Amino acid sequence: MLSFDVVIVGAGAAGLFCAGAAGQRGLRVLLLDHSEKVAEKVRISGGGRANFTNRDIDVRQPHKHFISANPNFCRSALSRYTPQDFIALVQQHGIAFHEKHKGQLFCDHSAADLIDMLLAGCATGGVTRWQPCAVRSIAFLPDTQREKVEVCYQLMTDQGVIGARSVVMATGGLSIPAIGASDFGHRVAAQFGLRVVPPRPGLVPLTFDGAAWAPYADLAGLSLPVLISTGEKKHRITFAEDLLFTHRGLSGPAVLQMSSYWQPGTPIQINLAPEIDLPAQLADAKRRSRKLLVNELAQWVPARLAEAWVAQDPDWQRPVAECSDKALARLAERLSRWELVPTGTEGYKKAEVTLGGVDTRDLSSQTMESTQPGLYFIGEVVDVTGWLGGYNFQWAWASAQACAQALPLSTAPAVESAPLRLSTVPSKL
Numbered sequence: 001m002l003s004f005d006v007v008i009v010g011a012g013a014a015g016l017f018c019a020g021a022a023g024q025r026g027l028r029v030l031l032l033d034h035s036e037k038v039a040e041k042v043r044i045s046g047g048g049r050a051n052f053t054n055r056d057i058d059v060r061q062p063h064k065h066f067i068s069a070n071p072n073f074c075r076s077a078l079s080r081y082t083p084q085d086f087i088a089l090v091q092q093h094g095i096a097f098h099e100k101h102k103g104q105l106f107c108d109h110s111a112a113d114l115i116d117m118l119l120a121g122c123a124t125g126g127v128t129r130w131q132p133c134a135v136r137s138i139a140f141l142p143d144t145q146r147e148k149v150e151v152c153y154q155l156m157t158d159q160g161v162i163g164a165r166s167v168v169m170a171t172g173g174l175s176i177p178a179i180g181a182s183d184f185g186h187r188v189a190a191q192f193g194l195r196v197v198p199p200r201p202g203l204v205p206l207t208f209d210g211a212a213w214a215p216y217a218d219l220a221g222l223s224l225p226v227l228i229s230t231g232e233k234k235h236r237i238t239f240a241e242d243l244l245f246t247h248r249g250l251s252g253p254a255v256l257q258m259s260s261y262w263q264p265g266t267p268i269q270i271n272l273a274p275e276i277d278l279p280a281q282l283a284d285a286k287r288r289s290r291k292l293l294v295n296e297l298a299q300w301v302p303a304r305l306a307e308a309w310v311a312q313d314p315d316w317q318r319p320v321a322e323c324s325d326k327a328l329a330r331l332a333e334r335l336s337r338w339e340l341v342p343t344g345t346e347g348y349k350k351a352e353v354t355l356g357g358v359d360t361r362d363l364s365s366q367t368m369e370s371t372q373p374g375l376y377f378i379g380e381v382v383d384v385t386g387w388l389g390g391y392n393f394q395w396a397w398a399s400a401q402a403c404a405q406a407l408p409l410s411t412a413p414a415v416e417s418a419p420l421r422l423s424t425v426p427s428k429l
């Protein structure tokens with residue numbers, strides 16, 4: 001049986017990075033992926049320029065930018081492999097980049113530069129790569145069935161049976177199934193008795209009931225800066241970002257960020273004119289202006305939005321000087337505290353990430369090894385989800401690095417005291 005020190009399943013951001021780093025430590029690495037191409041999500045990320053990290057990551061307070069049942073879990077890996085470490089690597093490879101917004105770093109040219117860098121790391125580490133190659137089953141071998149002491153796992157793949165001392169699951173989340181996403185990592189976790197926090201789409205556009213959305217449907221394509229909030233009391237969270245109207249609802253960075261915190265059935269609140277004191281401006285306009293209210297409003301919000309807004313109330317369809325104080329107050333209140341209840345999200349087809357995943361209670365934050373010895377989970381398959389803005393890639397690099405540095409070399413003693421868990425990958429969770 002062909003055997004390796006480690007088989008890494010998933011040649012995305014985390015899998016490629018881990019494979020290169022482990023290979024460069026001298027491990028014999030097999031990296032396999034059921035897709036034909038590597039790192040498709042890296043390729044399409046950041047509009048094709050990959051927002052590959054974020055300078056603002058606060059490793060002492062990971063809960064500020066990462067969502068997890070245990071937000072402190074990611075602290076160890078993130079503090080041992082920082083954005084500066086990845087930036088240094090990118091610079092070493094001569095990849096030009098720029099900062100766009102709130103610490104977000106993008107390639108100047110193309111995300112393909114980053115993929116080339118990851119592949120170069122694998123080549124330096126002598127990584128064997130098989131693609132497309134699916135894994136049909138993973139078995140943990142009892143001592144008596146091991147041909148070699150280092151071979152703890154047996155994988156049935158499209159290209160034959162493989163032995164490995166360690167297995168790393170880097171199969172990512174469920175979003176964008178069209179480019180290879182699957183729940184395989186979650187099912188392998190379940191096979192070995194690990195807990196999985198129920199997955200759901202994150203960083204995802206929100207949708208609204210057709211009839212209720214009709215007044216805003218013509219605004220599709222309109223973008224404006226807003227303040228957006230969800231949650232109550234200490235769970236309340238607010239983002240200051242751009243909002244985008246779509247045909248079915250709302251998107252843009254403001255909504256994507258907030259969607260990861262939104263609970264189905266609960267309202268969201270949006271301030272559509274966060275930069276001005278609307279009641280004061282309207283009162284002033286009433287004193288000095290002879291214009292229609294809609295034209296006054298168009299100074300502070302986009303004209304299309306002003307038109308759609310005043311169309312909702314006859315009291316607003318007149319010169320501002322003729323509007324009652326009550327009508328103006330109502331307008332200011334509705335624009336600065338627009339409350340609405342989404343019917344749902346655009347789902348995994350449009351989500352950038354998957355919330356939930358392999359439960360961190362069953363993983364070591366130092367090594368990413370699970371309670372099943374020799375089985376590791378890295379990247380998005382783990383219940384660690386970052387904000388929009390390069391946080392998810394930084395988690396992929398940091399968790400991959402923590403794992404790569406911890407993987408045992410073949411000269412180290414094999415895992416002997418592992419509990420036996422002989423079972424098959426369940427077809428469903």
Ligand code: FDA
Nearest residue numbers: 010012013014034045046051172180184379380390392393
């Ligand atoms: P990733 O998804 O990268 O890789 C998983 C790999 O596993 C894939 O190659 C897949 O084919 C393979 N696989 C799955 N099932 C398998 C199976 N059964 N057998 C074998 N192989 C299997 N983040 C960020 O920080 N900055 C950004 O700019 C963006 N932009 C962005 C845009 C879009 C459109 C999306 C969808 C996502 C982003 N992200 C992002 C998120 C980011 O892409 C994501 O968090 C990382 O790619 C996660 O890295 P992983 O390696 O964990 O999974």
